[in-house]
Amino acid sequence: MSAPRLYVVATPIGNLADLSPRAQQILAEVDLIAAEDTRHTGRLLQHFNIKANLISVHDHNERQRADMIIDRLQQGQQIALVSDAGTPLISDPGFVLVRAVREAGFEVSPVPGCCAFVAALSASGMPSDRFSFEGFLPAKSGARQQALSELAEATQTLIFYESTHRIVDSLRDMQATLGADRFVLVARELTKTFETIKGAPLNQLLEWIQADPNQQRGEFVVIVQGAPARADTGISIEAQRILGLLAAELPPKKAAALTAEITGANKKALYQLLLDKKG
Numbered sequence: 001m002s003a004p005r006l007y008v009v010a011t012p013i014g015n016l017a018d019l020s021p022r023a024q025q026i027l028a029e030v031d032l033i034a035a036e037d038t039r040h041t042g043r044l045l046q047h048f049n050i051k052a053n054l055i056s057v058h059d060h061n062e063r064q065r066a067d068m069i070i071d072r073l074q075q076g077q078q079i080a081l082v083s084d085a086g087t088p089l090i091s092d093p094g095f096v097l098v099r100a101v102r103e104a105g106f107e108v109s110p111v112p113g114c115c116a117f118v119a120a121l122s123a124s125g126m127p128s129d130r131f132s133f134e135g136f137l138p139a140k141s142g143a144r145q146q147a148l149s150e151l152a153e154a155t156q157t158l159i160f161y162e163s164t165h166r167i168v169d170s171l172r173d174m175q176a177t178l179g180a181d182r183f184v185l186v187a188r189e190l191t192k193t194f195e196t197i198k199g200a201p202l203n204q205l206l207e208w209i210q211a212d213p214n215q216q217r218g219e220f221v222v223i224v225q226g227a228p229a230r231a232d233t234g235i236s237i238e239a240q241r242i243l244g245l246l247a248a249e250l251p252p253k254k255a256a257a258l259t260a261e262i263t264g265a266n267k268k269a270l271y272q273l274l275l276d277k278k279g
């Protein structure tokens with residue numbers, strides 16, 4: 001370590017043993033650590049017996065801190081950026097700082113490690129060749145359903161972060177917008193004592209999580225299987241959702257006929273889809 005540089009250092013998402021030896025070395029050697037929450041990072045450093053100068057960098061002071069950090073880099077210092085857990089900038093502060101430092105002409109180096117969604121995806125068995133990370137959904141149900149509706153036809157795997165307060169409401173909104181059959185996996189408390197990974201069609205997953213309040217506690221990654229490619233059925237996700245709702249109340253022929261009327265989809269194809277599902 002010699003030239004001035006900003007290191008973006010990933011920290012554990014639960015299990016402290018996941019802090020890499022390289023991350024430990026860099027955190028011990030830099031002149032300054034910019035942390036999302038200095039008390040939180042202080043405890044991590046204490047665990048590893050690392051003494052360091054800390055300053056806070058969060059959503060509300062990032063611009064101002066960026067100027068100060070660029071000053072320090074101009075003085076030849078080495079600086080590390082960390083967040084409370086996982087990789088900085090991934091649903092965490094740091095973007096404004098990293099961009100400003102690069103624009104000022106200084107090097108920024110990643111020190112990779114934990115990231116909750118990558119950890120969840122790697123153990124999920126869900127298609128990982130194409131996925132989109134969507135971060136946190138909106139807090140209010142109306143906006144959340146709108147955001148989910150916009151993603152309903154996406155064929156790639158969809159990945160969300162969710163908190164203990166909203167996990168059930170979000171899964172309910174997913175059922176309302178994506179349909180009860182959509183396969184979804186929740187990865188809870190990864191790398192911690194109560195790590196749980198469970199995948200099922202949404203209606204079964206909701207039943208399971210609602211039956212056990214313990215399964216609603218902690219931190220969650222939610223992974224949603226992509227929609228089947230249009231060519232598979234020729235029927236839109238919205239038409240399939242309406243068909244599913246009507247078929248729960250009406251005989252298959254009536255459900256198919258009404259769905260065709262509402263959505264303009266082909267009646268025969270809708271009826272065939274119901275038969276295939278039954279089969």
Ligand code: SAM
Binds near residue numbers: 091117188
């Ligand atoms: N920067 C972090 C990363 O690299 O994953 C994410 C920070 S974001 C503010 C926090 C969210 O990440 C939590 O609400 C949860 O959705 C997810 N998360 C963090 N740790 C987790 C864990 N151990 N298990 C499951 N999800 C976790």
